[in-house]
Amino acid sequence: MTSIEDDPLQGQRVMAADLRDAWPVLDPEARVEGFRYLTTADAEEFFHELQALDRAQLLLNLPAVEQRWWLRGLAPDDVADLLQATPLEERGKLLALLDDATRKEIGALLAYSEDEAGGLMNPRYARLRADASVDEAISYLRRQTRERVESIYYAYVLDEQQKLVGVVSFRQLMMARGDARVREVMVTDLVTVQDEMDQEAVARVFAQHNLMCVPVLDADGRMKGIVTADDIVDVVREEATEDIQKIGGSAALDAPYLQVGFRDMIRKRGGWLVVLFVGEMLTASAMANYQKEIEATALLALFVPLILSVGGNSGSQASTLVVRAIALGEVRLRDWWRVLGREALMGLALGTLLGGIGFLRVIAWQHLFHNVDDPHLGYYGEHYLLVGATVTVSVMCVAVWGTLSGALLPFVLKLMRLDPATASAPLVATLVDVTGLVIYFTAASLILL
Amino acid sequence: MTSIEDDPLQGQRVMAADLRDAWPVLDPEARVEGFRYLTTADAEEFFHELQALDRAQLLLNLPAVEQRWWLRGLAPDDVADLLQATPLEERGKLLALLDDATRKEIGALLAYSEDEAGGLMNPRYARLRADASVDEAISYLRRQTRERVESIYYAYVLDEQQKLVGVVSFRQLMMARGDARVREVMVTDLVTVQDEMDQEAVARVFAQHNLMCVPVLDADGRMKGIVTADDIVDVVREEATEDIQKIGGSAALDAPYLQVGFRDMIRKRGGWLVVLFVGEMLTASAMANYQKEIEATALLALFVPLILSVGGNSGSQASTLVVRAIALGEVRLRDWWRVLGREALMGLALGTLLGGIGFLRVIAWQHLFHNVDDPHLGYYGEHYLLVGATVTVSVMCVAVWGTLSGALLPFVLKLMRLDPATASAPLVATLVDVTGLVIYFTAASLILL
Numbered sequence: 017m018t019s020i021e022d023d024p025l026q027g028q029r030v031m032a033a034d035l036r037d038a039w040p041v042l043d044p045e046a047r048v049e050g051f052r053y054l055t056t057a058d059a060e061e062f063f064h065e066l067q068a069l070d071r072a073q074l075l076l077n078l079p080a081v082e083q084r085w086w087l088r089g090l091a092p093d094d095v096a097d098l099l100q101a102t103p104l105e106e107r108g109k110l111l112a113l114l115d116d117a118t119r120k121e122i123g124a125l126l127a128y129s130e131d132e133a134g135g136l137m138n139p140r141y142a143r144l145r146a147d148a149s150v151d152e153a154i155s156y157l158r159r160q161t162r163e164r165v166e167s168i169y170y171a172y173v174l175d176e177q178q179k180l181v182g183v184v185s186f187r188q189l190m191m192a193r194g195d196a197r198v199r200e201v202m203v204t205d206l207v208t209v210q211d212e213m214d215q216e217a218v219a220r221v222f223a224q225h226n227l228m229c230v231p232v233l234d235a236d237g238r239m240k241g242i243v244t245a246d247d248i249v250d251v252v253r254e255e256a257t258e259d260i261q262k263i264g265g266s267a268a269l270d271a272p273y274l275q276v277g278f279r280d281m282i283r284k285r286g287g288w289l290v291v292l293f294v295g296e297m298l299t300a301s302a303m304a305n306y307q308k309e310i311e312a313t314a315l316l317a318l319f320v321p322l323i324l325s326v327g328g329n330s331g332s333q334a335s336t337l338v339v340r341a342i343a344l345g346e347v348r349l350r351d352w353w354r355v356l357g358r359e360a361l362m363g364l365a366l367g368t369l370l371g372g373i374g375f376l377r378v379i380a381w382q383h384l385f386h387n388v389d390d391p392h393l394g395y396y397g398e399h400y401l402l403v404g405a406t407v408t409v410s411v412m413c414v415a416v417w418g419t420l421s422g423a424l425l426p427f428v429l430k431l432m433r434l435d436p437a438t439a440s441a442p443l444v445a446t447l448v449d450v451t452g453l454v455i456y457f458t459a460a461s462l463i464l465l
Numbered sequence: 466m467t468s469i470e471d472d473p474l475q476g477q478r479v480m481a482a483d484l485r486d487a488w489p490v491l492d493p494e495a496r497v498e499g500f501r502y503l504t505t506a507d508a509e510e511f512f513h514e515l516q517a518l519d520r521a522q523l524l525l526n527l528p529a530v531e532q533r534w535w536l537r538g539l540a541p542d543d544v545a546d547l548l549q550a551t552p553l554e555e556r557g558k559l560l561a562l563l564d565d566a567t568r569k570e571i572g573a574l575l576a577y578s579e580d581e582a583g584g585l586m587n588p589r590y591a592r593l594r595a596d597a598s599v600d601e602a603i604s605y606l607r608r609q610t611r612e613r614v615e616s617i618y619y620a621y622v623l624d625e626q627q628k629l630v631g632v633v634s635f636r637q638l639m640m641a642r643g644d645a646r647v648r649e650v651m652v653t654d655l656v657t658v659q660d661e662m663d664q665e666a667v668a669r670v671f672a673q674h675n676l677m678c679v680p681v682l683d684a685d686g687r688m689k690g691i692v693t694a695d696d697i698v699d700v701v702r703e704e705a706t707e708d709i710q711k712i713g714g715s716a717a718l719d720a721p722y723l724q725v726g727f728r729d730m731i732r733k734r735g736g737w738l739v740v741l742f743v744g745e746m747l748t749a750s751a752m753a754n755y756q757k758e759i760e761a762t763a764l765l766a767l768f769v770p771l772i773l774s775v776g777g778n779s780g781s782q783a784s785t786l787v788v789r790a791i792a793l794g795e796v797r798l799r800d801w802w803r804v805l806g807r808e809a810l811m812g813l814a815l816g817t818l819l820g821g822i823g824f825l826r827v828i829a830w831q832h833l834f835h836n837v838d839d840p841h842l843g844y845y846g847e848h849y850l851l852v853g854a855t856v857t858v859s860v861m862c863v864a865v866w867g868t869l870s871g872a873l874l875p876f877v878l879k880l881m882r883l884d885p886a887t888a889s890a891p892l893v894a895t896l897v898d899v900t901g902l903v904i905y906f907t908a909a910s911l912i913l914l
Contacts, residue, residue, distance in 0.1 A: 057654065065673055158639050169618045169635075186618075186635070190607050205506065223702055224514055226695045228677065245694035246675045249701055253672055256705030257789055263712060264785025264890060265778055273790035274803070282814055285782050292778050293819050297826055299770035310766050314759040317766040321748035321898055324770055328777065329714055329741050329891040333734050336713025340706055341722035346489075354723070365731055370742045377746055441713060441890035442778040449770055 032058045039070070040274040048077045060089070068097040069271065076106055084113040092118060093138045093247075096125035124240075133218050134211035136251065137232045137241030142171040144198050146181055151194040157186065170229050170242075173202050178238040180208065180231055208233050211240050215251045220345050222248045259343060262435065263336055265292070265442035288442070295446045299324075302453045309457065309465065315396065315403065316460055320453070323410050326370055327418035327452040328445030334359055334422030335439040342426055342436045352427045359423035360416065367415030371408040378404035399464065406463045410456040417455065418448045481507045488519070489723040497526045509538070517546040518720065525555055533562040541567060542587045542696075545574035573689075582667050583660035585700065586681045586690030591620040593647050595630055600643040606635065619678055619691075622651050627687040629657065629680055657682050660689050664700045669794045671697045708792060711884065712785055714741070714891035737891070744895045748773075751902045758906065758914065764845065764852065765909055769902070772859050775819055776867035776901040777894030783808055783871030784888040791875055791885045801876045808872035809865065816864030820857040827853035848913065855912045859905040866904065867897045 035050045042050065051074060054062060063071065063086060075083055075098065087095060087110065095114070099107050099122065111119055121139050128134030142160050144153050157171055171189070173182040182202030192201045207225050209218050211234050221230060228245045258268040267284040269276050276284070303310075303320075310317050338355060341347040347355060382400040396403045422444045426436035484499045491499065500523060503511060512520065512535060524532055524547065536544060536559065544563070548556050548571065560568055570588050577583030591609050593602050606620055620638075622631040631651030641650045656674050658667050660683050670679060671694060681689045707717040716733040718725050725733070752759070752769075759766050787804060790796040796804060831849040845852045871893045875885035 061654075061674075064675065205510075219698065219702075222695065222698050225510075226513065226699075228693065228695050244677065245698055246671065246677050249668065249671050249694055249697050250675075252698055252701040252705070253668075253793065256701070256709070257793065260705070260709055260712060260785055260789045263709060264782050266782045266786065269786070272793070272795040273786055274795060274800070274807075278807075278810070278814075281811060282818075285811070286815055286818055289775075289778055289782070289815055289819060290822065293771075293775065293822060296771050296774040299774075300767045300826075303767040303770065307763050307767065310759065311763040314756050314763070314766075317759050317763075317769070318749045318752040318756065320766070320769055321752065321773055321902065322742075322745050324773075325745040325748075325891075325895060325898065326738075326742065328894060329738055332890055333713050333715045333738070336709055337715065337718070337722055340709045340713075344702065344706065344721070346721040346723060351723070358723075358727075361727070362730060362734070365727075366735055366738055369731075369735055370738060373739065373742060377749075441781055442774075445777060445894070446774060449774065453770065 032062055035062065036065075040272065044073060044077050047074055063089075067272075068094075068101040072098045072101040075110070076102065080113070083110065087113055088118075091138050092121045092125060092140060093136065093241075096122050096135070097130065099126060100130055128211065131215045132211070133209045133213045133215065133232045133243060134240065136215055136218065136243045136247050137211070138244070139241040141231075141239075141242045143239075144171045144173050144184065146173050146175070146197070146199040146202065148198050149194065150189050150192045150196045150198065150201060153184070153198050154186075154189050154194075157189075172231055172239055172242075173198055174239055180206065180233060180237065180239045182206070183231070206231070209243065210235065216255050216343070218243060219248050219252050219255065223252075224345075255343070259339065259437040262437040263339060263440050265289075265440040288440070292442050292446045296449060298450045299453055302450050306453075306457045309461065313465070316457070316464075319407055319410075320456065322374070323407070323414055323456045324449050324452045326367075326411050327414040327448035328441075329418070330363060330366055330415045331418035331422035331444035331448050332441030334362075334419045335425055335444045336441065338423050338426045339436045339439055342430060349427060349430055352424075355423055355427075356420065359419050363416035363419030364412070366419065367412035370415055371411040374411045375404045375408045378407055402464045406456075406460045409463065410452075410459045413455045413459070414448070414452045417451055418444070421448050421451075481511055484511065485514075489721065493522060493526050496523055512538075516721075517543075518550040521547045521550040524559070525551065529562070532559065536562055537567075540587055541570045541574060541589060542585065542690075545571050545584070546579065548575060549579055577660065580664045581660070582658045582662045582664065582681045582692060583689065585664055585667065585692045585696050586660070587693070588690040590680075590688075590691045592688075593620045593622050593633065595622050595624070595646070595648040595651065597647050598643065599638050599641045599645045599647065599650060602633070602647050603635075603638050603643075606638075621680055621688055621691075622647055623688055629655065629682060629686065629688045631655070632680070655680070658692065659684065665704050665792070667692060668697050668701050668704065672701075673794075704792070708788065708886040711886040712788060712889050714738075714889040737889070741891050741895045745898060747899045748902055751899050755902075755906045758910065762914070765906070765913075768856055768859075769905065771823070772856070772863055772905045773898050773901045775816075775860050776863040776897035777890075778867070779812060779815055779864045780867035780871035780893035780897050781890030783811075783868045784874055784893045785890065787872050787875045788885045788888055791879060798876060798879055801873075804872055804876070805869065808868050812865035812868030813861070815868065816861035819864055820860040823860045824853045824857040827856055851913045855905075855909045858912065859901075859908045862904045862908070863897070863901045866900055867893070870897050870900075 032054055035054065038050070039047065051059060051062065063074070066074065075086060078086070090098065095118070099110060102110060111122070114122065125135065125137075125139065142157055144156065148156070153171065169186050171184050171186065172180055173184060175181050182199070182204045183206055184198060184202040188201050207221060207227060208231050209221055211232050218230070221227070222245060230243050232240045232243060234240055261268050265288050267287060269281075269284060338347065378396060378400060382396050422439070425439040425444060425447070429438050430436045481503055484503065487499070488496065500508060500511065512523070515523065524535060527535070539547065544567070548559060551559060560571070563571065574584065574588065591606055593605065597605065602620065618635050620633050620635065621629055622633060624630050631648070631653045632655055633647060633651040637650055656670060656676060657680050658670055660681050667679070670676070677694045679692050681692060683689055710717050714737050716736060718730075718733060787796065827845060827849060831845050871888070874888040874893060874896070878887050879885045
């Protein structure tokens with residue numbers, strides 16, 4: 017009786033899920049068509065779940081009457097995001113659909129960039145006066161629920177200059193005596209953020225204090241709006257995505273993977289690949305300097321990829337760990353010497369470990385793959401111990417160098433006010449490749465030649 | 466008059482911030498000492514901001530009376546996290562400090578693993594009956610605020626079997642007629658999560674629906690607790706940190722960078738480095754197969770690092786983009802063919818771009834660095850066009866191969882129920898290095914030799 021076929025809603029449910037699945041590959045007309053096929057409730061949920069860019073594109077393809085209806089159902093910060101994702105020439109048309117008060121609010125929000133606290137906040141919050149009584153406050157808040165205030169669960173107490181003096185939760189009001197003053201109930205030890213604070217820093221404040229909501233103040237302490245934890249969930253995901261994409265060696269995609277156009281994708285990935293390729297060309301020049309040694313002892317060339325990979329791997333480990341520690345606020349610029357000291361020891365320990373394995377490998381191959389004509393001459397010739405020593409010393413030096421370079425680069429980028437995540441695994445690998453070659457051939461010429 | 470020195474609180478503020486800064490390098494005794502030096506309000510804030518592990522260590526170093534006081538101030542889910550970070554032999558002692566009801570709640574939470582919905586949820590939430598009147602519901606909720614319910618802003622409507630039938634916000638109750646039934650006001654179209662759902666999936670639900678709070682149900686639909694957005698902010702940060710550390714080629718650190726002990730750090734980083742080093746040793750064997758060709762034409766060795774880096778870079782780009790897209794739910798297992806088709810084209814386009822630059826480089830060096838004895842013989846000898854062709858063809862093939870391998874590996878790992886983020890930049894680079902050598906020397910033997 018309760019099987020799937022009997023559920024009258026099931027058909028519609030599948031529709032909404034299907035539309036969500038197919039969305040990335042649908043053209044604008046097909047999106048509108050699919051959207052119109054949803055029930056009103058499904059359409060509303062679907063519309064509110066769309067990313068700003070998709071929402072803007074869908075809206076622009078609807079008739080003006082529907083545009084007005086959908087726009088008015090959005091919170092001001094969502095409208096501002098939507099307008100920022102709308103081509104400039106279409107913005108005026110959409111703004112004209114709003115009432116004056118909302119248009120003014122949204123104008124103020126558009127003055128902020130998307131990735132700062134002011135661009136995240138909702139300007140509609142519940143406000144109270146400090147000298148109101150608790151009973152007055154409760155009935156005032158009940159009235160505010162009828163207007164579109166994002167949340168009445170925290171009410172912000174402002175003075176005449178709109179400066180924030182305290183916060184009181186609805187729950188605290190309900191537990192207090194009705195004739196107490198708001199001033200006596202409110203909390204004054206507040207966590208706040210500045211309107212121009214970067215969204216990554218705002219996310220750190222939320223994470224550190226486990227907040228559901230934070231008030232946003234301008235430079236003069238006047239309250240401008242509130243940022244809520246649900247928006248911060250999105251911020252943290254976006255910032256992590258950007259960092260991961262940069263660490264992988266491409267520019268941030270700024271859109272879901274399957275929705276980035278081919279040409280855009282080429283631009284975002286090709287740029288870094290070309291820079292890395294041109295940089296890596298230095299290895300061909302470096303190798304050319306050792307061409308005579310390679311001609312004399314082709315054996316030398318065998319270990320080049322192995323030695324270089326040690327630098328790349330230890331370097332990308334160190335750089336990603338440091339990049340993430342900086343992003344989380346676990347490590348600050350002034351901690352650089354502590355990190356560097358740690359990583360120097362780490363590089364030495366890891367290099368010794370790998371160098372030892374490298375030495376064992378040379379010995380093992382020497383003994384496993386005898387030269388059948390002359391048992392004294394094995395795989396790596398009569399000087400196999402020197403070959404082993406060259407590999408071991410090179411691996412150790414390259415590991416220390418790779419680890420130190422990888423750990424230092426994010427700090428250098430941060431000092432230059434660039435994003436530390438630009439210290440991508442491929443960039444670090446490329447940077448240490450040339451030095452790796454110089455280290456290896458220098459060790460070889462000292463030990464082996 | 467309002468300078469920093471005049472603020473009587475400033476001294477204490479600096480103390481709390483100082484303690485937070487110094488925390489990672491303090492030993493347990495110094496931590497307790499610093500903690501006791503804080504004002505009660507500061508200590509309370511400080512204690513609530515600590516991570517579970519630090520909180521457990523601090524608590525174990527306090528006398529039993531204080532332990533009881535601090536434990537009782539924590540929400541049940543926080544106590545459960547704290548106990549999970551406490552050595553097994555100490556848990557009983559701490560559990561004994563709690564009252565029976567709380568101990569039972571916490572026992573139920575400890576049955577869940579930390580990283581699933583049941584391990585994140587708070588079992589204290591506001592509940593209502595569907596046939597209560599709105600007025601009864603409001604006064605019942607006001608009474609519940611006196612007990613320690615995490616949030617009364619959403620009240621969950623349960624039937625006799627504890628099954629969730631609807632949700633009503635406090636705001637909706639206040640806007641409704643007092644004699645209406647809760648049933649008429651509540652929302653029944655609910656977003657819920659299962660108690661055994663992975664926390665990463667829970668985070669995706671929050672992000673997709675922009676939620677502040679979600680109810681957790683067991684397999685039979687019985688309500689077990691609520692998860693709030695502030696906890697999800699932490700989850701998203703932790704999961705991204707794990708992914709980033711894996712992408713960089715180390716095991717997840719599971720603790721702030723500066724707090725990981727040296728030996729632990731060696732283990733977490735050395736493990737992967739050894740695996741990669743042993744894998745990369747195959748390049749030495751592969752190169753040995755071409756030793757004769759290198760002896761004959763040492764020129765061949767010059768381009769080895771350049772060609773291999775193309776595979777590593779294009780591969781780590783593709784793998785990190787796909788890993789992140791899978792983690793965000795933008796790409797699912799069954800999308801693999803779409804991703805692979807896209808990446809094949811992308812690899813071809815990027816390979817053509819880089820191959821073209823490589824060809825230009827050979828021509829340019831040939832003409833810039835003449836052989837002074839014989840102007841027909843340049844840097845790369847008389848067959849420089851063939852050298853250029855070899856480099857170009859190899860770069861193109863290696864780029865396509867690297868991109869495809871990088872894009873495919875996360876899907877293979879996911880299919881094997883491993884974490885796709887294990888497809889780290891260094892792992893992909895190592896995997897494509899051997900193939901890169903084979904491609905290059907095959908191209909050389911076909912074109913040049």
